[in-house]
Amino acid sequence: MSIVEARGLTRRFDLSDPWVVRMLTFRKKRILTAVDDVSFSIEKGTTYALVGESGSGKSTIARMAVGLLAPSAGTITIDGTNLNDPALDPATRTALRRRIQMVFQSPYASLNPRWRVGAILAEPLHAFGLAAGRETARVAELLEQVGLSETDARRFPHEFSGGQRQRISIARALASEPDFIICDEPTSALDVSVQAQVLNLLKRLQRELGLTYLFITHDLAVVATMARRIGVLQHGKLVEEQDTIALFAAPRDPYTKMLLDAAPRLHPASATGR
């Protein structure tokens, strides 16, 4: 059963000069189609990876999926409800927002440096009226869930390493008890050994809590063992979509083949390398 459905998702950006300038210079309107008619669906409790190079439209899709950006055309629905439906009543919208959370690439930028970790984690609890009267206990539980300790609630984000900060971002996403988490390059800023810790944590949480992930990355290797299904984006278009094992074994699109060939291997003798 699919929980997330994107249908014909499209987002255009207007890069033109202001109208007055255009009138004076006779320059045409310039429209960039960052996401172009993208459709996919994600099975409940699985990971769907969107892979593509810089500028291919990955983060733009993420922002539409979480409701931060409206599509120019097409829809994205969670359990059949359209996030961007203007007719949605506020209570339903809030309920939907609670169920969708996001983890960003830069754990520095996404955590308020002036707040203690406890306050950062309690904020979504207040916003959604969760764990009323037992916030402290819930914060401790969240920290434990991501492999940190209760006492970390008293510390500030800068007192943590990059990997630990990413654990805090994940704990914050978990606070609202979501079923769908969008991870936009969650480990790109981390060292491999720390990346392995964070990827394993995401997998464990998925098993324990039945979470569904949209996992965004430029690195095919990172999703090789994470994703059930992979969509490959090029210039805003989904050029290929297959189950992970099939995609690695027999990529259909030349662009996917190129991405696979260019990905560094640990044992290049088996491939084309030196």
Add this chain to the structure above:
Amino acid sequence: MSAAPLLEVRNLRVEFPTRRGVLTPVDDVSFTVERGEILGFVGESGAGKSMTGAAIIGLIDPPGRIAGGEVVFDGTVIGKDAAALRGKHIGMVFQDPLTSLNPLKRIGDQLAETIRLHLDVGAAEARKRAARSLEEVGLDPGRLDAYPHEFSGGMRQRVVIALALAAEPELVIADEPTTALDVSIQAQVLGVLKRICAERGASVILVTHDMGVIAETTDRVAVLYAGRLAEIGPTADVISNPRHPYAQGLIASTPTVEDAAQDGELYQIPGSMPRLDAIPPGCAFHPRCAHAMERCRRERPPMLEGRAACWLLAEEGA
């Protein structure tokens, strides 16, 4: 081609005096670079990769200083005169291409200037060589008159490599030259580095945190941890049979496209790289090491069998 290595680094030590004591980001590091080879430096952030590269060419920011050891380039010990080697004999490529290019100057002029600074040639010859160095990195020599902003990130990084190569140095130190680039462009840039070694007999030190890049590009690899050399050896050997537990962990935790069929968890090394003011005694890796013995906590292991600084090798030998 002479038999002596192009570069020999012996017991290199870099110190930074601070109010809380002396920090040692590079601690007793020794290695050689042969002519025509690519030596990789790999390790997690803070391992001392960049600092080691910078020390070779005398680019340590004060108050940091080289506190011990020596660097022998082409048979001569380099000291205060390191600056004279930069550009002409040792070229450098850094991660961010924009810091190395002047945005206001045509790239052909930047290349020709570098060439004339280091080689005794006239303007016409310099321009001819500039065109050739663009060709060498796979760029259209017809674009000599373009400005940096007219190129994509990958093309700009290749211009930077062309600039580092322009004076035909014997050694190129490339610090994370592809970290900011997409994989397709990364493959092109690494291809250029391999080609200059093969075609010109130049040597390259490639600094990266990416084991896959090491595997695809280098002949030998040095694994650094907490400013110390953990393991060094032929790349294929080190990757298929790492002897140091840190190297083993680094390799096992690297996800690769070769793993697609597996659904298991990635190997994870517990903990993280120590800060410079809290480097553990004995073997710096011991708090994270599953094999740590009593001795590891007290005595720093020397490089054994010319391969790994780990007491396990002494046990095996005994």
